[in-house]
Structures are given as C-alpha cells and as structure tokens.
Amino acid sequence: MDIIEPVYVREGAGVLLRRSIATSRLNYLDPFLLFDHFGSDDPRDYLAGFPLHPHRGIETVTYMLGGKINHKDSLGNQGTIGKRDVQWMTSGSGIMHEEMPQKPKRGKMEGFQLWVNLPARLKMTDPRYQEVKADDIPEVKVNGARVKVIAGEYQGVKGPVKEIYADPEYLDVFLSSGGEFKQFITPGHNAFIYLYEGSGLVSGAEVSSTCLLVLGDGDYLEVNGKEDMRFLLVSGKPLNEPIARHGPFVMNTREEIREALEDLRKGTFVK
Structure with a gap:
C-alpha cells in the first residue's frame, strides 16, 4: 500500500485544491487521471470557479460534500449540484462547460472531482450526463x-x-x-x-x-x-492503453491532441 500526501494547486480561475492524482508523486492510476479535493471556509479560495472550458476523451465525476455548484454547457444543459449530489459527465467527442461554486449560507463549500479515462473506441462518443441527487444514493x-x-x-x-x-x-x-x-x-x-x-x-x-x-x-x-x-x-x-494529455484533453496520441486543439481553434470542437 502506497500513501500519497495531497499537494495544493490552483486551477480554473484560481480555485484552491488538494490534488492527489496528476502530481509528480502519482501521475496516473489507470484509469484514473486526476483526483482533487476542493473546499474552504474562505470564499476567495473558490468563488472564481471554473469558467467555460473544454473537455475531450474523459469522464469527470463531481461529488459534493457541502455547498452548491452551478453548471452549464455547450449542449444546453444546466443545473445545480448540491450537498451529496453526484454528476458523472462523459465528455466524449467534446464539450464546453463551466462550473461555478456558490457561497453557502452556512458551513463550507467542499467536494471532490475525479477524472476517469475513456478507451480509444469511446473517446469520440456522444457526450452525456448522469446526475444523481443525494436522496437517490442508497x-x-x-x-x-x-x-x-x-x-x-x-x-x-x-x-x-x-x-x-x-x-x-x-x-x-x-x-x-x-x-x-x-x-x-x-x-x-x-x-x-x-x-x-x-x-x-x-x-x-x-x-x-x-x-x-x-x-x-x-x-x-x-x-x-x-x-x-x-x-x-x-x-x-x-x-x-497509451495516453496523450494536454490540459483538459486526454487522447491516445499526440496527433489526436493536435486535432482537438485545431477543432477548438476552428470552432468545430463540439460535434
């Protein structure tokens, strides 16, 4: 058993996170690409949030312990993830979305985000969501x-x-x-x-x-x-499978990463 101490990083527009996977100590635990623990009593650590950004080739899993995050995307989906809710998003061929934490009336905003890799044959699948409310989790x-x-x-x-x-x-x-x-x-x-x-x-x-x-x-x-x-x-x-990473894109080859960046430049990223 290997014990990993999280490291503090800032992501998005300045959100303070504790990161355990996607670090120099543990880069990748196949199929898990990233694991972050976010949360603070100080709204300045999270209110800037994660403005509109792309994903391709992965799934993101957000699980909330407290507070709320408002989200919307390029497919017209929008909603709020609250305490003990889960959002499992399959980005597939490409999605643009934003996640904006909200200051709670009491307590602190806290939760986790996990990135899960997709196999080569599903990296360009249609994006989809599974959103599960707390009351539906046994x-x-x-x-x-x-x-x-x-x-x-x-x-x-x-x-x-x-x-x-x-x-x-x-x-x-x-x-x-x-x-x-x-x-x-x-x-x-x-x-x-x-x-x-x-x-x-x-x-x-x-x-x-x-x-x-x-x-x-x-x-x-x-x-x-x-x-x-x-x-x-x-x-x-x-x-x-081999992985090629570039920020929010995880594909199998550098050429596929170049294609994702070119799609983003040309405005053809969302299929």
Whole structure:
C-alpha cells in the first residue's frame, strides 16, 4: 500500500485544491487521471470557479460534500449540484462547460472531482450526463459503518451510476470509532482510498487524514476506526492503453491532441 500526501494547486480561475492524482508523486492510476479535493471556509479560495472550458476523451465525476455548484454547457444543459449530489459527465467527442461554486449560507463549500479515462473506441462518443441527487444514493449501515453506494456494489446494494466502461466502484464511508469496514477489491482493478476525516487502521497500517492510499490488486480491504473517520473507496478497470494529455484533453496520441486543439481553434470542437 502506497500513501500519497495531497499537494495544493490552483486551477480554473484560481480555485484552491488538494490534488492527489496528476502530481509528480502519482501521475496516473489507470484509469484514473486526476483526483482533487476542493473546499474552504474562505470564499476567495473558490468563488472564481471554473469558467467555460473544454473537455475531450474523459469522464469527470463531481461529488459534493457541502455547498452548491452551478453548471452549464455547450449542449444546453444546466443545473445545480448540491450537498451529496453526484454528476458523472462523459465528455466524449467534446464539450464546453463551466462550473461555478456558490457561497453557502452556512458551513463550507467542499467536494471532490475525479477524472476517469475513456478507451480509444469511446473517446469520440456522444457526450452525456448522469446526475444523481443525494436522496437517490442508497446507504448501507453495518458494523458501525454507513456506506453511500454511488457506483458499484456493497453488501448486495448497487449504486445508481451505471453503464460506465471502467466498471467503477465509488463508495463514501463514514466509520465510527471502533467500527469496521470490509470489502474485496475486484481482481485486476486499480483502487484507492481517500481519507478525508479522522484516523484509523487500513489493512493494519495506521493512517490519518488527509491522504490517498493506493491499494494492491485484489486486496481484501479492512478498515478499523480509531476515531470517527470518513473516506472514499474508488476502484476501476484499467485500460492499458497509451495516453496523450494536454490540459483538459486526454487522447491516445499526440496527433489526436493536435486535432482537438485545431477543432477548438476552428470552432468545430463540439460535434
């Protein structure tokens, strides 16, 4: 098990983030291209948001812990992602969108964004959204754990996000002090835990927030709460394909990146 300490970066128009994947320490955990934890008590850290920008060749997953983000895109979609809501966006052949955080009346704006790679045969697929409200995410309670099942399955309960190529598992776990959480990692899948509150034992190793833990292939995961703790468990099927990156574009070759930039220049990016 490898422990990754997040690094602070600023993205968009100046949003302060803690980044764990897409850093010099962990560039890529196939199929996961990026993992960010955003949130602050200071609105100056996030209100500038993410003005209109493009994506191609990837999926972006936004999961909110608190506050709201208003979004709209080049296809005419618009809406608001609120507390415990999830947006799973497949950019496919190309989309222009913006995400603008809103100052909450109380508490702080906080959440996560994950980028998931698409296989070569789906990189130019039609863009689409799966937007899931908090009330539609099932919760399983067992052995001092409360597990929100966003994607994949836990204790026979399946999450509402479906038809994703990477066959992902995405769980948000609250574990009380003295509680226990157990789960098998699908053999062949890459997986990580992101501990964002508290401390405990993860497969026998003592860890405390905030950190990302890269798990081994086919691990049997056991987490014991030393104190109340909260973490995400994310896993997915690796693509084992070459990647070419340029900002919000992730393709398989540099030529495809050049095509994306040329499409953007000519105004033919959105198909």
